Amino acid sequence: MAASCVRTVGSLLGKCGNCSSNINTVTSQLSRRQICVSTALLKKNLAAAGPEKFTVEFIQKQVEEFDIGKRHLANMMGEDPENFTQEDIDRSIAYLFPSGLFEKKARPLMKLIFFPLHEAVQWGADGRPFHFLFYTGKQSYYSLMHELYGKILNIEKHQDRLRAKGLFSQDAKAIALDTSRWFTKEELEVLLVETISSHNYDRFIQLIERLLSMPYGNMEEEFVLQYRRPLEAQSKKQSVPVPERDDKGVAFSTSDGRRKTSNSSVVLRDGGSGRITVNGQEYLQYFPVLQDREQLMFPLQFVDLLGRFDLECTVSGGGRSSQAGALRLAISRALLSFLSEGEQETMRQAGLLTPDPRVRERKKPGQEGARRKFTWKKR
Amino acid sequence: MAARALTRGLLGLRHSRTVTLTYSSGHHYATATSVESPQPQVDEYTDKILNQPLQKPDFFRVSELFSLKDLFDARVHLGHKKGCRHRLMEPYLYGCRLNHDIIDLDQTVEHLQLALNFTAHVAYRGGIILFVSRRRQFSHLVECTAKDCEEYAHTRYWQGGLLTNANIQYGSGVRLPDLIIFLSTLNNVFQQHVGIRDAAKMNIPTVGVVDSNCNPSLVTYPIPGNDDTPVTMELYCRLFKMTINRAKDKRKQMEILHGLSAPSTPSSWHE
Numbered sequence: 001m002a003a004s005c006v007r008t009v010g011s012l013l014g015k016c017g018n019c020s021s022n023i024n025t026v027t028s029q030l031s032r033r034q035i036c037v038s039t040a041l042l043k044k045n046l047a048a049a050g051p052e053k054f055t056v057e058f059i060q061k062q063v064e065e066f067d068i069g070k071r072h073l074a075n076m077m078g079e080d081p082e083n084f085t086q087e088d089i090d091r092s093i094a095y096l097f098p099s100g101l102f103e104k105k106a107r108p109l110m111k112l113i114f115f116p117l118h119e120a121v122q123w124g125a126d127g128r129p130f131h132f133l134f135y136t137g138k139q140s141y142y143s144l145m146h147e148l149y150g151k152i153l154n155i156e157k158h159q160d161r162l163r164a165k166g167l168f169s170q171d172a173k174a175i176a177l178d179t180s181r182w183f184t185k186e187e188l189e190v191l192l193v194e195t196i197s198s199h200n201y202d203r204f205i206q207l208i209e210r211l212l213s214m215p216y217g218n219m220e221e222e223f224v225l226q227y228r229r230p231l232e233a234q235s236k237k238q239s240v241p242v243p244e245r246d247d248k249g250v251a252f253s254t255s256d257g258r259r260k261t262s263n264s265s266v267v268l269r270d271g272g273s274g275r276i277t278v279n280g281q282e283y284l285q286y287f288p289v290l291q292d293r294e295q296l297m298f299p300l301q302f303v304d305l306l307g308r309f310d311l312e313c314t315v316s317g318g319g320r321s322s323q324a325g326a327l328r329l330a331i332s333r334a335l336l337s338f339l340s341e342g343e344q345e346t347m348r349q350a351g352l353l354t355p356d357p358r359v360r361e362r363k364k365p366g367q368e369g370a371r372r373k374f375t376w377k378k379r
Numbered sequence: 380m381a382a383r384a385l386t387r388g389l390l391g392l393r394h395s396r397t398v399t400l401t402y403s404s405g406h407h408y409a410t411a412t413s414v415e416s417p418q419p420q421v422d423e424y425t426d427k428i429l430n431q432p433l434q435k436p437d438f439f440r441v442s443e444l445f446s447l448k449d450l451f452d453a454r455v456h457l458g459h460k461k462g463c464r465h466r467l468m469e470p471y472l473y474g475c476r477l478n479h480d481i482i483d484l485d486q487t488v489e490h491l492q493l494a495l496n497f498t499a500h501v502a503y504r505g506g507i508i509l510f511v512s513r514r515r516q517f518s519h520l521v522e523c524t525a526k527d528c529e530e531y532a533h534t535r536y537w538q539g540g541l542l543t544n545a546n547i548q549y550g551s552g553v554r555l556p557d558l559i560i561f562l563s564t565l566n567n568v569f570q571q572h573v574g575i576r577d578a579a580k581m582n583i584p585t586v587g588v589v590d591s592n593c594n595p596s597l598v599t600y601p602i603p604g605n606d607d608t609p610v611t612m613e614l615y616c617r618l619f620k621m622t623i624n625r626a627k628d629k630r631k632q633m634e635i636l637h638g639l640s641a642p643s644t645p646s647s648w649h650e
Contacts, residue, residue: 121550122550123554127507127553128507129507129554132522132529132530132532134531135531135533135541136533136535137548138535146519146522149519150523
């Protein structure tokens with residue numbers, strides 16, 4: 001069905017594999033009347049035929065047709081059909097069918113997208129379903145629960161055998177669970193290719209926690225870890241700037257900082273006497289107000305390294321206070337390379353490394369400012 | 380009894396659809412022993428493979444799988460207390476001792492033999508068998524039994540339209556079970572399992588272990604017996620597994636013996 005749609009465009013492109021790609025490429029800017037007519041006819045045929053069965057043979061046939069189409073496309077573009085990658089395909093389609101649409105997903109596409117096999121037919125030619133829990137409705141979820149319970153029974157049997165021999169020991173090592181978390185319900189649904197209710201999800205978590213709570217639960221460690229997602233540690237996300245050495249052997253590090261609309265860049269040199277230069281001027285001259293100078297000094301004062309470094313700063317944009325804030329963030333980031341892990345963690349907890357997300361809120365129509373409304377008059 | 384004859388006739392009708400397209404009218408069983416085919420030329424496959432088991436009353440020798448003593452040792456005769464007794468179970472009870480109902484094992488033996496024989500015939504003809512039980516203690520056992528016989532199990536929450544709304548829930552062209560075996564006819568709130576009523580609606584024959592607090596009326600082949608003890612459930616599962624495996628092996632044997640194989644699937648079972 002979808003293949004015959006493309007035969008009209010066959011002279012141009014050969015057979016494209018994906019159904020969606022067919023419809024997309026056909027409604028392209030090459031407006032040839034016979035293409036429009038054929039899609040209109042085909043839409044009626046598709047409705048009558050019913051939903052396509054995504055069997056394994058169907059998928060294989062689509063893959064073969066996609067390869068043939070890919071080779072035709074490569075010949076058309078004058079490139080080597082053997083080494084034609086997906087990026088080349090995307091480039092060629094963008095060249096042949098230029099689209100001004102803003103939505104990237106609405107543009108012409110020639111790609112094989114494999115939908116999860118849940119769409120595939122679940123029974124064989126004689127009508128017998130493949131999975132023994134097919135008639136429950138949620139076969140993968142219930143087979144997972146069945147498997148888990150089977151493992152629990154096995155562990156209990158193993159424990160009983162050890163107890164009978166007298167080799168039962170309570171101090172079996174526990175699996176490290178702090179660095180990971182359980183899959184969420186959505187992730188489990190994606191894994192099982194089925195929708196499950198929140199009650200089902202709770203039961204699953206209870207059962208797997210019960211498995212781990214048993215003394216010899218670590219026997220099924222690798223099975224359990226399949227259902228855990230590792231947590232990204234907070235402080236490891238911070239990329240520490242690498243300290244370099246300049247001609248005279250002085251170690252220095254550079255970093256940037258932003259606050260409101262100010263951008264700043266700081267070069268922190270070691271072995272200095274605590275002089276700070278901002279945009280070529282002395283900091284006392286650039287920041288007459290004490291509050292701004294305190295902001296500059298706070299990171300160094302926090303780690304008690306006030307007199308050790310020389311700072312060479314550049315800052316632009318924003319006002320007095322926001323420039324000071326941008327500089328403070330840049331100084332803290334530059335300092336990270338000279339500190340130990342523990343001191344970095346304390347700096348992070350003090351909030352020195354967090355960029356301030358507050359920006360000016362826009363004024364809305366019908367109001368005087370961002371929040372202030374016009375004076376309300378009763379009559 | 381009438382229900383049983385009716386479902387036997389219906390099974391015969393349903394079975395006839397899976398047979399080759401050479402003849403249109405199907406078999407109707409009058410009795411288990413004699414089968415009359417309306418056509419003068421009988422298909423060889425049908426005659427040798429499908430009709431032959433119907434010649435003898437106990438072709439698969441299921442009565443050899445168990446004895447009354449086995450049932451007694453597995454405590455099949457223990458029913459519930461007198462207060463829980465269901466009125467329709469009174470014919471199947473032997474008596475009552477110290478307020479505990481005792482199920483008549485002679486009747487159980489007959490009923491169990493009939494049920495196992497029927498299961499064997501269904502399995503012999505490649506029917507789909509679904510094991511249902513809503514008892515949490517035996518859920519894993521029942522699922523393992525089903526997996527071992529290569530049949531199907533459902534020991535979980537029964538969604539309303541599983542049998543009656545199957546085409547929408549599973550997709551069109553799904554094949555429903557040909558036999559449902561209830562290893563416990565009650566659900567978790569001591570009401571009759573919805574599957575019994577649904578199977579009766581969809582003309583699917585049922586085999587069910589009915590305890591003294593259950594309603595045996597809608598079950599095609601009731602087996603009066605205990606459904607609460609682990610020993611008893613293991614006995615039932617073992618018996619069903621053995622019959623089904625025996626029937627399937629016999630089928631393979633017969634096909635090899637006569638050098639015939641099943642006709643190409645007409646896929647007429649989803650009318």
